[in-house]
Amino acid sequence: MTNVIEVRGVRNQFGRQVVHDGLDLDVRRGEILSVVGGSGTGKSVLLRTIVGLNRPAAGSVSVFGEDLLGLPTARRVAIERRFGVLFQKGALFSSLTVAENVALPLIEHAGLKAGEAARLAALKIALAGLPANAGEKYPAELSGGMIKRAALARALALDPDILFLDEPTAGLDPIGAAAFDELILTLRDALGLTVFMVTHDLDTIYTITDRVAVLAQKRVLVNDRLDVVADFDDAWIREYFHGPRGRAAAQAAPPAQRAPHNLSHGGQA
Amino acid sequence: MTEPAFIDIDGRQVRLRGDWTIANYAALAPDVARQRSRIADTVDVDLGAVGALDTAGVSLLHDLLGKDRLAALASGESPLPPERRALLQAVAGVIDAAPPAPRVAGYAFGDIMEHAGIGMLAFWRHVIDIAGFIGITLETAFHVMLRPRRWRITSLAANLERTGLDAVPIVALLTFLVGAVVAFLGATVLAGFGASIFTVDLVAFSFLREFGPMLTAIIVAGRTASAFTAQIGSMRANEEIDAIRVGGLNPVELLVVPRVAALLLALPMLSFVAMISGIVGGMLVCALTLEISPTMFLSVLESHVGLRHFFVGIAKAPIFAFLIAVIGCLEGFRVEGSAQSVGEHTTSSVVQSIFIVIVVDAVAALFCMEMGW
Numbered sequence: 276m277t278n279v280i281e282v283r284g285v286r287n288q289f290g291r292q293v294v295h296d297g298l299d300l301d302v303r304r305g306e307i308l309s310v311v312g313g314s315g316t317g318k319s320v321l322l323r324t325i326v327g328l329n330r331p332a333a334g335s336v337s338v339f340g341e342d343l344l345g346l347p348t349a350r351r352v353a354i355e356r357r358f359g360v361l362f363q364k365g366a367l368f369s370s371l372t373v374a375e376n377v378a379l380p381l382i383e384h385a386g387l388k389a390g391e392a393a394r395l396a397a398l399k400i401a402l403a404g405l406p407a408n409a410g411e412k413y414p415a416e417l418s419g420g421m422i423k424r425a426a427l428a429r430a431l432a433l434d435p436d437i438l439f440l441d442e443p444t445a446g447l448d449p450i451g452a453a454a455f456d457e458l459i460l461t462l463r464d465a466l467g468l469t470v471f472m473v474t475h476d477l478d479t480i481y482t483i484t485d486r487v488a489v490l491a492q493k494r495v496l497v498n499d500r501l502d503v504v505a506d507f508d509d510a511w512i513r514e515y516f517h518g519p520r521g522r523a524a525a526q527a528a529p530p531a532q533r534a535p536h537n538l539s540h541g542g543q544a
Numbered sequence: 545m546t547e548p549a550f551i552d553i554d555g556r557q558v559r560l561r562g563d564w565t566i567a568n569y570a571a572l573a574p575d576v577a578r579q580r581s582r583i584a585d586t587v588d589v590d591l592g593a594v595g596a597l598d599t600a601g602v603s604l605l606h607d608l609l610g611k612d613r614l615a616a617l618a619s620g621e622s623p624l625p626p627e628r629r630a631l632l633q634a635v636a637g638v639i640d641a642a643p644p645a646p647r648v649a650g651y652a653f654g655d656i657m658e659h660a661g662i663g664m665l666a667f668w669r670h671v672i673d674i675a676g677f678i679g680i681t682l683e684t685a686f687h688v689m690l691r692p693r694r695w696r697i698t699s700l701a702a703n704l705e706r707t708g709l710d711a712v713p714i715v716a717l718l719t720f721l722v723g724a725v726v727a728f729l730g731a732t733v734l735a736g737f738g739a740s741i742f743t744v745d746l747v748a749f750s751f752l753r754e755f756g757p758m759l760t761a762i763i764v765a766g767r768t769a770s771a772f773t774a775q776i777g778s779m780r781a782n783e784e785i786d787a788i789r790v791g792g793l794n795p796v797e798l799l800v801v802p803r804v805a806a807l808l809l810a811l812p813m814l815s816f817v818a819m820i821s822g823i824v825g826g827m828l829v830c831a832l833t834l835e836i837s838p839t840m841f842l843s844v845l846e847s848h849v850g851l852r853h854f855f856v857g858i859a860k861a862p863i864f865a866f867l868i869a870v871i872g873c874l875e876g877f878r879v880e881g882s883a884q885s886v887g888e889h890t891t892s893s894v895v896q897s898i899f900i901v902i903v904v905d906a907v908a909a910l911f912c913m914e915m916g917w
Contacts, residue, residue, distance in 0.1 A: 369882040385566045385600075391573055395566075398603050401638035415882045434566050434598035465634035466599065467627055 279304045279437060279469050280325060285334030287320055294320050296493040298334070302437075307463055307470040308498075309480045312490030313511065318473040319363070321490065322439055325471070326358055327351065338437070356384055359430030363441040365422040367414040373400060373425045374410035380432045396432070403428035404458050420451040424458075431462070438462075440472040444479050452476060456483045477521055481528035489515075547595050551579050551608070558583060558609075561593040564601030576608045589613060591624060602635040611636070677874045681804060684796045699802040707768045707803075708810030712817055714767070715760055719751070719818040722759060723825025726750055730826075731834050740834050744844040747826030752853040753912075756819035757811075758905050761864035764811060765897035769872035772803055773893040776876025777886040785877070795877075804869040811865035812858055819857065856917050860908055867904065868897040 280302035287295040294317035302308050312318050323329040325336055327343060336343045338354055346354070367376050377396035381387045387395065400410050403424040414422060423443060430438060443459065444452035460483045463470055474480065480487060480501065488498040489512055497507045505516040505525075515521055549562030549572050562568070589609060594601075606614050617624060618632035688694050730743035776799055779785055788795045823845075830836040836844075875893035879885045 370884045381566075386570050388570070391569065395569075395600055395603060398599060398635065398639060402599065402634065413882075415880070415885075431599070434600060461634060464627070465630045467631075 277304050278302065279339060280471070281335075281337045282321075282325065283335045283337075285321075285324060285331045285336065287317060287324060287329065287331050293493060295324075295331070298490075298494045300488055300495050300498060302469060302471055303486070304469055305463070305467060306485040307459070307472065307483055308486050308488060309484040310471070310473045310488045310490060311475070311480065311515065316490040317493075318490055319441055322360075322441055322471065322473050326360055326439055327355055356433060357436045358439060359433070359435035359437070360439045361423070361426050361430045361441060361443055363445065365414065365426035367422060367426055367429065369414050372411050372413055373405070373417070373428070376414070376425065377410075377429045377432050380429070384433060396428075399428040399431050400425070402431065402462070404454070419446050420448070420455070423447065423455060427458070431466075434466065435468070437469045437471060440470065440474070442473055442475065444474065444476045449478075452478065453482075459483060477516075477524035478527065481524045549594075549601075551575055553579065553582060553587075556587045557590065558587050559590045559593060560605075561595075563596040564594055564604060565596050565598045566600040569600045569604065572604055576604050580608055583608065589617065591617065591628075597628060597631065599631070599635050602632055603639065605632075606636070606639050611639075673878075674871065674874060677877075678870055680796055681800055681870055681873075684794065685801050685804065688797055688801055694797070696798070696802045699798075700806050703803050703806035704810055706771070707764065707807050708813055711764060711767055711810070711814055715763055715814050715818050716821040718763060719756065719759055719822040720825040722755060723747060723751060723822030724829045726755070726822075727826035727829035728833070731829065741836065741844065743826070743830055743834060744836065744841050745848050747823055747830075748845050748849045749853060751819050751822035751826075752849065752857045754857065754905070754909070755822055757815040757857050757860045757864065758901065759822075760811065760815045760818045761861070761868065761901040761905075762898055764807070764814065764865075765868050765901055766894055768807060769868050769875075769893045769897040770890045772869065772872030773875040773879075773890045774886060776873055777879035777889055780877060780879045781881050781883070781886060800870075800873045803873060804866060807865040807869040808862050811868075812861040815858055815861040819854070852917060856912055860905065863904060863908075864901050867900050871897045871900065 278301045280300070282298060282300040285295050285298045286293070287298075298321070300321070310318050310321060320329060324331050325338070330344070335345075339357075341350075341354065343351055343354065367373070368379070371379065374393060374396045377399050378389070378392040381392040381395055382389065385392075397407065397410055401407065405421060405424050405428065409417070409421060409425065414425065417425060427443075438459075440459070444455055447455060456479050459470060459472075462468060472479070472484070484501060486499060487501050487504045489496045489504060489507070489509075491509070491511055496509060496512070497504050504512065505521075516525070546565060546567045547562045549564050549568045550560070552559040552561065564572070602614075605617075609617075614632060614636050616622065618629050618636050620629075622629065624632070727743055727747050730746040731740060734740050734742050734746070776785070779799075785795050788798060827838050827841045830841055831838055872893050875889040875896070879889050
C-alpha cells in the first residue's frame, strides 16, 4: 500500500521543552490510523504539524509525495484543501448556522453559488447523520454529539482525501460514540478516505482502526496492526492494552470489523 | 489535475465521462439542469468512463438521473466496482432526507413593524432588568456592608487599580486637550467683546461643573463597562457563574459588589484628575495666546469661581460610576454561551452606559439650574 503521509525526523519543541525528536510516521492510503499516547506526548501537536498549523523545528512532512514544508504557499494550500480536520471541540463558527458552516468552504474554495452550496451542505449534514432540521441551528443550540457530527460535515465539505480527527469520541456517551465510530467506518469505505485519528477511546481503537501508532519517548514507538502493537514489549503499551479497560474493549470488539475496506457497511449509522 | 466532465447523449445511451467532483461542480450544474429533461426513462446509463467521483458528483448524478436510476446503479446488479457502489449507496441513502432549506419570503413593511415592536418590547424588558439588577446589587451591598468579614479587599484593590489607576494617563491627557480647546474657543469668541479674561471663567466653570465628570464618565464607560461585560460574560460562557452558584456562593456578591465599589471610589478620583488637568490645559493656552499668566489665572479662578461648582460636578461622579458599573455587570450576566454573544453585549454595555451618562448629566444640569446652584 502506498503512503499518503510520510513524517520523517520531525522535531517539535516549545521553549526548552522538546515534544518530538526524530519522529517518523507513515499513514497509508485508505487506512484508519489511530494515534495513541499518554497525556503530554504530543498527539495533538503531531496532528497540528501535519495539517500545517505548527511548523516543526526540524524534519519533513510529505503528503501525496510532496514535502509540505518546502512547497510554495499556493501549492501547499492546494494540498491542504484536500484535508478535512475535525477539531476536538468542533470549532464550528459560532456566528453561523450549521448549514452555513458547511457551505462556507464550498462557496470560498469550490466557487459554488449560495443555492448550490446549500444543497450540497444539506447532503453533507445528512451524510454526517444529522436530522435535516439541524442545518438551520446555531452551534450553541446543539448537543455535544451533534456538534461533533456537524463538525464532521464541515470537514467533509470539500470531499477531502485525508480526514484528521482529534479525539472524535471524547465527551460522547457510549451509544453516541459507537454510532460515531460506525459513521467514520462507513464514510471511509464509501468515500475512500484516509483517516488519521488521535484518540484515547479503546473501543474505537478495537472496533474501527486498521493500524495504531503509539507515541512515547518523543517519537513513534511502534506503528503497526493492533495485534502487533498490543504485544509490543513496553510497559506503557502493556498497561494501555492489557489493563482492565483494554481487556474489556478487546473482548467486546467484533473481530470481523478489523479488516480494512470492509464493504459490508453500506448502510448509514 | 482535474479532467473536465461531460455528458454525452446518443439516442438511448447516456455516457458520462471525466471527473465528477466538486472541482467540476460549478461547470456541470447548468449542463445537468439542461440535459435532465432530455433523458427519457428508458435509456441506458454508462458510468464506465467516469474518472474520479465524490459526493458532490453523486449529488449531480442524482439530479441528472433521478432517484430510481441512482438506486439501480448502486444495487448489486450494476457493473460498477464495489467501492463506487458503496459511495452511491451512502449518498442515495441520505439525499432525500436532505431537502434544501425553504426560504421564508419577506414582507418589507411587516418586517419593519415587527422589528420595531420587538425592539420596543426588548427595551421595556431591559429597563425592568436594569431596575431589578440595581435592586439586587443594592440589597447584596447592604448585606455585605454590615459584615466586614465578607468584604473582598483583594478583589476591590485589583479592580481599583484596573479601573482607576490605569485610567489616569488617558483621562489626564484627553481632558488636558479638551481644556486647551475650550480655552481657544473662549479666546476667539470673547476677544470680540474685549472680555478675554473671562476665558478663565469659561474653562473653570465648564470643567468643574460638566466636562470633568462627564468626560471621565464617558472614557470610563468605554474602558471599564466593556471590560466588566467581557470578564463576566466570558465567565458565563465558560459556566463559571454556574460553578459559583453551585458552590453556594453569590455571584453578585463575588463579582458585582467589588466592581461597583471600586468604580464608586475610582470615578470621583478620576473626575478630580480630569478637572485639574482640563484647567491646566486652559491655563497653558491662556498663558501662551492671551498673555494671562498662570498667577493671574489662579487669582481670577479664586475670586470668580465658588467652591459649590466643584461640589456640583464631583457629586455626579458616584452616580455615573454606579450606573456604569451596574450596566457593565448586567450585560455580562446576559451573555449566552458564545463568543459572538460576548461581543454583542460588550458593545451594548458601552452604548448604554454612554447614553445613560449623557441623559443623567442633562437632567442634572437642568435640576441645578432650576435650584440656582
